Amino acid sequence: MNKSNALKFGNSFCVLPFLHEFMDLDNTQRVCCLSPDEITQERLTEIQQLMLDNQSVPECRTCVKPEQDKNYSERQHITSQWFKREPDIVDKVIVTPEVYSYDLRYSNLCNLRCQTCGPYASSTWAEFLKVDDKFRSWEPSKVDINPNAKRIYFAGGEPFMIKSFSKVLHQVVNKDCEIVINTNATIITDHMLEALRPFTNVCFTLSIDGTGDVIEKIRIGCNWEKIQENIQTLRQELNPNFMVNTVLQKDNIDNIPDLAKWIDSQNITVWHTTILTEPHQYQYKHYVGDIAWSDSLWQYNCVKSNLQAQSSLKQIFQDLS
Numbered sequence: 001m002n003k004s005n006a007l008k009f010g011n012s013f014c015v016l017p018f019l020h021e022f023m024d025l026d027n028t029q030r031v032c033c034l035s036p037d038e039i040t041q042e043r044l045t046e047i048q049q050l051m052l053d054n055q056s057v058p059e060c061r062t063c064v065k066p067e068q069d070k071n072y073s074e075r076q077h078i079t080s081q082w083f084k085r086e087p088d089i090v091d092k093v094i095v096t097p098e099v100y101s102y103d104l105r106y107s108n109l110c111n112l113r114c115q116t117c118g119p120y121a122s123s124t125w126a127e128f129l130k131v132d133d134k135f136r137s138w139e140p141s142k143v144d145i146n147p148n149a150k151r152i153y154f155a156g157g158e159p160f161m162i163k164s165f166s167k168v169l170h171q172v173v174n175k176d177c178e179i180v181i182n183t184n185a186t187i188i189t190d191h192m193l194e195a196l197r198p199f200t201n202v203c204f205t206l207s208i209d210g211t212g213d214v215i216e217k218i219r220i221g222c223n224w225e226k227i228q229e230n231i232q233t234l235r236q237e238l239n240p241n242f243m244v245n246t247v248l249q250k251d252n253i254d255n256i257p258d259l260a261k262w263i264d265s266q267n268i269t270v271w272h273t274t275i276l277t278e279p280h281q282y283q284y285k286h287y288v289g290d291i292a293w294s295d296s297l298w299q300y301n302c303v304k305s306n307l308q309a310q311s312s313l314k315q316i317f318q319d320l321s
Contacts, residue, residue, distance in 0.1 A: 166195035244271035
């Protein structure tokens with residue numbers, strides 16, 4: 001597979017269908033977390049061939065739109081990372097697909113009620129809306145982890161609240177496997193800390209949509225000071241890597257420069273941004289005001305060093321200016 005061709009705008013190839021397994025809260029398989037469609041193993045095989053032939057894949061339409069607008073897509077970002085980190089595995093799985101990467105989401109247990117979430121992924125939202133079955137979960141032992149796994153991503157819900165995550169970690173053979181925990185950083189539990197200690201490559205994806213009052217408005221139930229305190233505790237206990245994931249929407253537009261400044265102050269170099277599509281009322285097009293992003297925003301390291309973040313921020317800035 002030629003890397004430069006694979007990463008071109010409009011190419012259909014993505015590495016994930018060849019080495020990745022995604023299981024959602026309702027125990028359904030999809031190509032990845034961005035794909036809206038449930039698939040079977042037979043369909044996955046068809047998708048692999050379509051990509052090798054550079055043919056359109058309907059399940060992957062989420063990445064098609066940004067590329068049509070010449071914006072960097074998740075397909076390009078993730079595939080480039082695998083080419084960079086594990087080129088031999090990429091060459092191998094194109095010929096013989098094998099799962100080296102997992103995205104496991106088997107409980108919606110969560111302590112927050114974020115604006116951009118809902119009862120499907122948050123038990124707190126489900127309780128607030130008085131949903132009859134507020135908890136969603138499935139048995140993680142159904143997933144057979146490859147002893148040579150390279151990356152396991154845990155999300156929820158809030159992983160620090162989900163005890164079964166720590167049980168899965170104890171079963172992972174390869175202690176050099178990258179363990180990625182998507183967390184709101186509002187809570188730390190001993191069972192997860194102990195389960196993570198044996199691993200040499202732990203990364204926390206911090207779900208942070210703003211600083212101060214902004215994050216407390218968007219992520220209802222959180223406390224900004226406690227989040228910062230917990231991040232320092234994780235540094236001291238595990239010496240992990242960190243990245244920040246931010247959902248870009250109308251209520252954090254004015255706070256983006258402050259957030260970028262904070263990310264740099266934490267020596268976090270990876271900033272991933274997602275432009276909100278739902279709920280519609282929070283889309284950035286509903287922003288009221290005059291966007292005031294100065295030239296200094298583009299000089300922050302977390303912006304300069306992340307092409308995907310640059311692309312989405314520039315799109316918003318152009319649309320709102």
